[in-house]
Amino acid sequence: xxxxxxxxxxxxxxxxxxxxxxxxxxxxxxxxxxxxxxxxxxxxxxxxxxxxxxxxxxxxxxxxxxxxxxxxxxxxxxxxxxxxxxxxxxxxxxxxxxxxxxxxxxxxxxxxxxxxxxxxxxxxxxxxxxxxxxxxxxxxxxxxxxxxxxxxxxxxxxxxxxxxxxxxxxxxxxxxxxxxxxxxxxxxxxxxxxxxxxxxxxxxxxxxxxxxxxxxxxxxxxxxxxxxxxxxxxxxxxxxxxxxxxxxxxxxxxxxxxxxxxxxxxxxxxxxxxxxxxxxxxxxxxxxxxxxxxxxxxxxxxxxxxxxxxxxxxxxxxxxxxxxxxxxxxxxxxxxxxxxxxxxxxxxxxxxxxxxxxxx
Amino acid sequence: xxxxxxxxxxxxxxxxxxxxxxxxxxxxxxxxxxxxxxxxxxxxxxxxxxxxxxxxxxxxxxxxxxxxxxxxxxxxxxxxxxxxxxxxxxxxxxxxxxxxxxxxxxxxxxxxxxxxxxxxxxxxxxxxxxxxxxxxxxxxxxxxxxxxxxxxxxxxxxxxxxxxxxxxxxxxxxxxxxxxxxxxxxxxxxxxxxxxxxxxxxxxxxxxxxxxxxxxxxxxxxxxxxxxxxxxxxxxxxxxxxxxxxxxxxxxxxxxxxxxxxxxxxxxxxxxxxxxxxxxxxxxxxxxxxxxxxxxxxxxxxxxxxxxxxxxxxxxxxxxxxxxxxxxxxxxxxxxxxxxxxxxxxxxxxxxxxxxxxxxxxxxxxxxxxxxxxx
Numbered sequence: 074x075x076x077x078x079x080x081x082x083x084x085x086x087x088x089x090x091x092x093x094x095x096x097x098x099x100x101x102x103x104x105x106x107x108x109x110x111x112x113x114x115x116x117x118x119x120x121x122x123x124x125x126x127x128x129x130x131x132x133x134x135x136x137x138x139x140x141x142x143x144x145x146x147x148x149x150x151x152x153x154x155x156x157x158x159x160x161x162x163x164x165x166x167x168x169x170x171x172x173x174x175x176x177x178x179x180x181x182x183x184x185x186x187x188x189x190x191x192x193x194x195x196x197x198x199x200x201x202x203x204x205x206x207x208x209x210x211x212x213x214x215x216x217x218x219x220x221x222x223x224x225x226x227x228x229x230x231x232x233x234x235x236x237x238x239x240x241x242x243x244x245x246x247x248x249x250x251x252x253x254x255x256x257x258x259x260x261x262x263x264x265x266x267x268x269x270x271x272x273x274x275x276x277x278x279x280x281x282x283x284x285x286x287x288x289x290x291x292x293x294x295x296x297x298x299x300x301x302x303x304x305x306x307x308x309x310x311x312x313x314x315x316x317x318x319x320x321x322x323x324x325x326x327x328x329x330x331x332x333x334x335x336x337x338x339x340x341x342x343x344x345x346x347x348x349x350x351x352x353x354x355x356x357x358x359x360x361x362x363x364x365x366x367x368x369x370x371x372x373x374x375x376x377x378x379x380x381x382x383x384x385x386x387x388x389x390x391x392x393x394x395x396x397x398x399x400x401x402x403x404x405x406x407x408x409x410x411x412x413x414x415x416x417x418x419x420x421x422x423x424x425x426x427x428x429x430x431x432x433x
Numbered sequence: 434x435x436x437x438x439x440x441x442x443x444x445x446x447x448x449x450x451x452x453x454x455x456x457x458x459x460x461x462x463x464x465x466x467x468x469x470x471x472x473x474x475x476x477x478x479x480x481x482x483x484x485x486x487x488x489x490x491x492x493x494x495x496x497x498x499x500x501x502x503x504x505x506x507x508x509x510x511x512x513x514x515x516x517x518x519x520x521x522x523x524x525x526x527x528x529x530x531x532x533x534x535x536x537x538x539x540x541x542x543x544x545x546x547x548x549x550x551x552x553x554x555x556x557x558x559x560x561x562x563x564x565x566x567x568x569x570x571x572x573x574x575x576x577x578x579x580x581x582x583x584x585x586x587x588x589x590x591x592x593x594x595x596x597x598x599x600x601x602x603x604x605x606x607x608x609x610x611x612x613x614x615x616x617x618x619x620x621x622x623x624x625x626x627x628x629x630x631x632x633x634x635x636x637x638x639x640x641x642x643x644x645x646x647x648x649x650x651x652x653x654x655x656x657x658x659x660x661x662x663x664x665x666x667x668x669x670x671x672x673x674x675x676x677x678x679x680x681x682x683x684x685x686x687x688x689x690x691x692x693x694x695x696x697x698x699x700x701x702x703x704x705x706x707x708x709x710x711x712x713x714x715x716x717x718x719x720x721x722x723x724x725x726x727x728x729x730x731x732x733x734x735x736x737x738x739x740x741x742x743x744x745x746x747x748x749x750x751x752x753x754x755x756x757x758x759x760x761x762x763x764x765x766x767x768x769x770x771x772x773x774x775x776x777x778x779x780x781x782x783x784x785x786x787x788x789x790x791x792x793x794x795x796x797x798x799x800x801x802x803x804x805x806x807x808x
Contacts, residue, residue: 140760167763234650239735239752241760263552268757270550275652275734275746278756282731285619290627290650 102379107135108142108155109243110279111179111298112364114400116155119391123383130379139243140267146367147171152380154367157243158267159345170371172420175344175363175410176387178331178403179298181247182309182322182360184284186293187214189229192308195321197222199313200255200350206233206294208258209273214292222313235274236286236295241267243362244280247349248296251312251360254350299327300401314359315350324403327361329354332406335413342413364402370421377422388414528772528779535769543773549737551761556770558777560737564654564747565778567740568729571658572665572722577715579662580669581704587670588677589699600674607667615728618660623732626659627651631744647744654740654747657733661725665718672717676710677703709796716789720782726751750774 106116113136120132139156146154147168160173183198190196202218205211211218214228238245246267253265263269277283280297284305287295299322302309311319320326334340334348350359366387368380391397392404529536535543535556546557583603587596631649639646647653680703688698734746735756754771761768 138759140763144763164763232648234648239730239756241757266552268760269552270548270737273736273738275650275736276748276756277735278730286652289624290652 102130102376104130104132104153104376104380104383105135105151106132106153106155106366107137107145107151108153108367109139109157109364110136111139111157111243111300112155112177114300115177115364115396115402118396118400119387122391122396123386127382127386130383132383138241138267139246140241143168143171143367146369149369149371152368152372152376153383156365156367157362158246159347159363159365160343160367161345165345168369170369171367172370172417173344173365173367174384174388174414174417175405176366176384177364177392177397177405178327178361179247179300179364179401180322180327180358180361181244181251181296181298182302183312184287184295184297184302184307184309186287186289186291187229188231188291190226194226195319196226196310197313197319198310200252201258203312204252204256204259207235207237207252207271207274208262209235210258222319231292234290234293235271236283236290236293237271237274237276238268238278238280238283239276240278242280243267243364244296244298245269247360247362250347250349250362255313298401299324299403303401312359314352314354314357316353316355316357318355318357320356320358322358322360324398326356326358328403328406329357330359330361331363331403333357335406335410342416344413344417368421374422381418381422384418525779528776532769532773532776534766535773538766539770543770544777547739549770551764551767554766556766558750558770558774560739561748561750561753561774562777563739564733565723565749565751565781567654567747568657568661568725568733568749569719569722571654571743572661573715573718575659575662576665576669576718577711580666580714581673581711583666584670584674584677585699585704587674589695589703600671603667603670606663607671609664611664611725611728612731614660614664615731618656618728618732622656622660623651625651626653626656631655634743644742645744647742649744650734650746652732652734653745654733655743657729657747657749660728660732661722664725664728665722668718668721669711669714672714673707673711676707680706709793712789712796713793716786719785719789723782723785724751724778726755730755750778 106120113134116134120134124130124132139158142151142154142156143158143160143164144154145151147170154171156173157179160168160171165171183203185196198219199222202211202222205218212233214231214233216228219228220226246265249259249263249265249269252259252263254260263272275286277286280301283295283297284301284307287293288305288307297307301307302322309322311321314320330348330352333352333354340346340348344363344365348361348363352359366384368377368384370377372380388405388410389407392407394404397404539546539556543556543558544562545559546555547559548555548557549560550556583599587599591599627649628651631647631651634645635647635649637645684702684706685698688702693701729749730752733749733752735748735752736746737748737753738745740747754775758768758771761771
């Protein structure tokens with residue numbers, strides 16, 4: 074076949090344009106963050122703010138669930154995997170290249186919809202009773218076990234409708250972590266998991282669906298993160314902590330838990346430990362957790378440098394209240410965190426001089 | 434654009450520029466009159482003679498050239514055909530390989546084990562198979578009578594002005610994305626069930642049969658089944674109506690001549706005549722209902738337990754995959770079990786489709802079977 078000269082010229086021009094745009098793209102760094110749906114709102118505001126001040130870096134964020142974040146960060150499909158759950162020993166064995174970096178505080182709180190109970194009324198809940206409800210052993214709101222810890226409340230004789238997450242979720246992990254540590258029954262039969270096999274109840278895909286189902290169903294009980302409580306002005310139950318105090322989750326009480334963990338010298342430097350049901354104190358919420366970014370140390374050097382810059386930005390400027398508090402997270406306390414974080418970052422990019430110097 | 438000589442619809446050679454049928458000119462003129470350009474039949478590489486004609490151009494496109502284009506066309510068709518085949522083989526092969534750890538470990542007991550515990554590495558499909566059939570069953574049980582009634586109404590009883598409108602709406606209903614139906618289910622069906630229908634069921638039938646009693650959550654197999662049923666109605670109704678229209682006029686007139694009333698004619702003559710069509714459309718509907726994911730996921734309550742009451746929550750295979758597959762990839766056995774579930778779904782719809790086709794063949798003596806089966 075013979076092409077007219079004009080076509081050849083056009084093709085050459087097109088090829089040149091493609092080449093040039095390709096070169097242009099190669100200069101910008103693409104960072105993909107995917108995983109935890111709990112951390113997603115914070116990541117969105119971070120990405121927008123970071124891209125504004127750092128031209129040449131393009132960040133795309135997706136909410137796909139913590140499980141997806143962990144596995145895909147390990148096999149290199151995404152740059153940063155977001156997770157509500159820390160790396161358990163089993164996961165560390167499977168994904169040896171992953172480094173977990175705590176980026177914010179969150180928690181899981183119990184929400185309810187009981188006809189006849191006023192919103193201002195404080196309801197208390199402890200682990201064994203909550204486990205009993207979620208295992209279908211406590212069926213009615215006026216059960217003696219619930220009444221015993223709430224002597225000042227008259228409950229209606231209403232069936233408890235258990236609501237849980239259907240997708241694999243870090244919120245569920247933190248919630249079942251609390252049940253796991255406070256109820257022997259739960260520990261033996263169900264355990265801690267992102268997607269456990271629920272004995273009773275009904276499951277919904279995403280925290281938003283859980284909130285909707287609980288708000289619409291009289292008698293329902295469910296669990297979501299602090300961000301959702303703030304957004305929908307829900308009232309949550311006070312959970313019993315390690316020292317027997319009943320504490321409602323708030324930015325302050327979950328920060329207390331995190332701070333205590335960071336000041337604790339026995340807490341591992343790589344943060345691969347739960348802080349649920351571990352922290353002593355009066356005003357400490359028992360079901361708080363770190364939100365993690367998982368980064369594989371096998372990333373190419375150039376990308377890693379950009380990723381590290383982003384991490385440092387997120388851990389310093391990104392902790393500002395207009396990002397964290399506004400989206401329902403508590404900022405990380407900086408002072409106790411600094412030496413530990415520098416140690417973690419050293420693992421990601423050995424010999425690099427970038428390190429965290431100052432907070433906010 | 435260059436003027437083109439082409440064959441018009443009536444089969445005449447036409448030169449577009451002059452828009453005069455070539456054959457309408459006397460043949461002598463055709464030989465003498467030079468045509469300006471003829472891109473399809475001429476070969477631009479060769480130096481053109483000063484004078485051209487249609488016949489000369491025709492002679493130039495040799496036998497070999499025609500054969501070459503024939504072969505090219507044939508091989509393109511072959512590529513298209515084998516691509517579909519290869520695609521199916523690849524999907525099936527990849528699924529089998531990925532599901533192998535689970536198939537190997539659990540064998541056939543996977544089918545009737547009702548424990549699904551990723552934590553303890555025990556996987557069984559029974560709960561999900563049961564849930565899938567519950568939703569499909571409720572959907573078809575709800576959709577088939579309504580679809581048949583509506584198509585009978587449309588073909589025989591409805592005033593003329595209503596037919597066009599209702600059929601168009603019916604076809605539009607079939608085109609609405611399933612997520613929209615899911616949302617409709619959450620904002621309309623679930624509150625309706627929770628506040629009115631389920632308490633009513635529990636207070637009437639539920640006092641005698643535990644099967645109708647329950648928690649009145651709104652969410653559950655009933656809500657999912659009804660909404661999937663709404664999606665299936667247009668599928669069944671349109672096919673049934675089309676077959677009702679095809680019933681020969683003579684048959685209907687014969688029934689009237691024998692003295693049957695309108696209702697008798699419709700019920701005893703027309704309806705039996707379209708049974709194969711209804712079966713075919715039900716198979717289509719079954720295929721839609723069993724694989725429906727998003728609407729079911731939003732409404733069924735996603736709880737892995739075997740429903741003992743119509744008000745219970747459940748779990749279908751497709752909604753389990755949609756909910757947990759991204760997490761299951763962490764664990765090879767977990768993901769293998771989920772892919773095996775997908776294979777089971779594939780197998781069920783294959784079996785139902787094949788059986789339905791066979792049934793149709795028998796009922797219709799081999800006519801039409803290909804046109805209504807499948808789905």
